[in-house]
Amino acid sequence: MNSKTIVHIIRFFFLVLAQVLVFNNLNFLGFINPMIYILYFYWYPVKENRAILLLASFILGLTIDLFSDTMAIHTVSCLTIAYMRSGIMRFCFGVNYDFQNFKLASTTTLQQITFLALLILFHHFIFFFLEIFSFSNLLLILKKVLIVGAASLVLSLLIRSLFSIQKK
Amino acid sequence: MQQIINFLIKNKNGLLYVFLLTIALGLTVQSNSYHQSKYFNSTNWFAGNIYQTSSNITTYFSLEQENKTLLDENKRLRHQLFNQALEFIDSIPLDTTLSYNLITANVVKNSYSLSKNYITINAGQKQGLEQDMGVMTANGIIGIIERTSPKFSIIQSILNTKSTINAKLKNSNYFGSLVWDTKDFNTVQLTDIPRMVEIKEGDTVVTGAMSSIFPENIPIGTITDYSLNTSENSYNINISLFQDMANVKNVYIIKNENLTELNELEKGIE
Known part of the structure; x- marks a missing residue:
């Protein structure tokens, strides 16, 4: 148990409680409930064991599902972005990602925002697709993905800047 | 053998992903086809108590409005009581003859x-509390109990695509089923009302007599607009709910005391 593990666990509980007690009750305009717990995947260390990330994402999704009575669709979307994470990172950060001493803080802000936005986009698409689960409502799914996704991105960026690690 | 082990080690993340994904999809499909899974919902001890704590704090902010709702309801009930036609009572009914009992909850x-x-x-x-009991507020119905735990229960809201509730038009007694099209949280739809029925905007919709869950004539909402469905033989009616679904605080659970008898009777026929 080093201090990094404890930080991870505290972050886990902070994000779950913030999500289920605050952000799940926002209901802005009747349907916008931003999902800010995706920040967990953004903050997760770059070079960490992927198996542990998958297990952590499974537990994270399951906990959120347990509170929101959404069957296991948060779990499915969480698992998928955890699995896709390294691919998305390679897409966003290019060859830098393969260097041994690569850190998230050493990339440009634009790259970081793209990374977060892609995580949110994939997550929301899987989530709303499974939640509504019909092709006839494809427009409704796209509408929800775009609007809720935008709200999630804005709020995640605000929280990210609130807890940002000092650069340099 | 060596190759199989090598393959497993090489793809362990992919295999782990597929394994966990199968569990998650299994849970989703299972609760889609049948009632919610037994432990995997917010009635469990952990989630329930956290929600209870949070609700203990937030209820203080709406106490004033809740008082007003209760006063309104009391006023309505007293009004009914005082204006009841006086009639000769030859016997006082015992509590055991009641067919519906009410339980309150937050x-x-x-x-x-x-x-x-x-x-x-x-x-x-x-x-x-048990599965399949009806739940209402002072203003109208809100759903049916789907799963209970020792201290908490989960209600399938009328705002759920799985929900169908028997409802009828108050003035003509034609009944249909109440469903939700997921578009607006204060509007639900009444379907299966035949074409020949005369409908007016503003008509009241109440619960029907076809269900053993709700007593008849509990208010649901008023008709805002209606149209014929694609096959043009029945109406799709939009109903604006009396109860604001975004603001539900105190609820009554309706317990049908005759339910076991009714079920046994129906089982005998089948």
Whole structure:
């Protein structure tokens, strides 16, 4: 148990409680409930064991599902972005990602925002697709993905800047 | 053998992903086809108590409005009581002859932005709650109990695509089923009303007599607009709910005392 593990666990509980007690009750305009717990995947260390990330994402999704009575669709979307994470990172950060001493803080802000936005986009698409689960409502799914996704991105960026690690 | 082990080690993350994904999809499909899974919802001890704590704090902010709702309801009931036609009572009915009993509870978690919404309340098996009991507020119905734990219960809200409730037009007694098209959380749809029925905007819709869950004539909402369905033989009617689904605090659970007898009777026929 080093201090990094404890930080991870505290972050886990902070994000779950913030999500289920605050952000799940926002209901802005009747349907916008931003999902800010995706920040967990953004903050997760770059070079960490992927198996542990998958297990952590499974537990994270399951906990959120347990509170929101959404069957296991948060779990499915969480698992998928955890699995896709390294691919998305390679897409966003290019060859830098393969260097041994690569850190998230050493990339440009634009790259970081793209990374977060892609995580949110994939997550929301899987989530709303499974939640509504019909092709006839494809427009409704796209509408929800775009609007809720935008709200999630804005709020995640605000929280990210609130807890940002000092650069340099 | 060596190759199989090598393959497993090489693809361990992919295999782990597929394994966990199968569990998650299994849970989703299982609760889609049947009632919610047994432990995997917010009635469990852990989630229930956290919601209870949070609701203990937030209820203070709406006490004034809740008082007003209760006063309004009391006023309505007293009005009925005082204006009742006086009649000769030859016997006082005993409590055991009641066919419906009411249990009260508070909402600890409510959602209305998804397509399958559930409400969690802080009463459960200890208070005598069971699956398939109707739940209403002072203004109208809100759903049916889907799963209970010792201290909490989960209600399938009328804002749930799985929900169908028997409802009828108050003035003509034609009945149909109440469903939700996920578009607006204060509007539900009444379907299967035949074409020949005369409908007016503003008509009241109440619960029907076809269900053993709700007593007849509990208010639901008023008709805002209506249109014929694609096959043009029945109406799709939009109903604006009396109860604001975004603001549900105190609820009544309706317990049908004759339910076991009724079920046995129906079983005998089949």
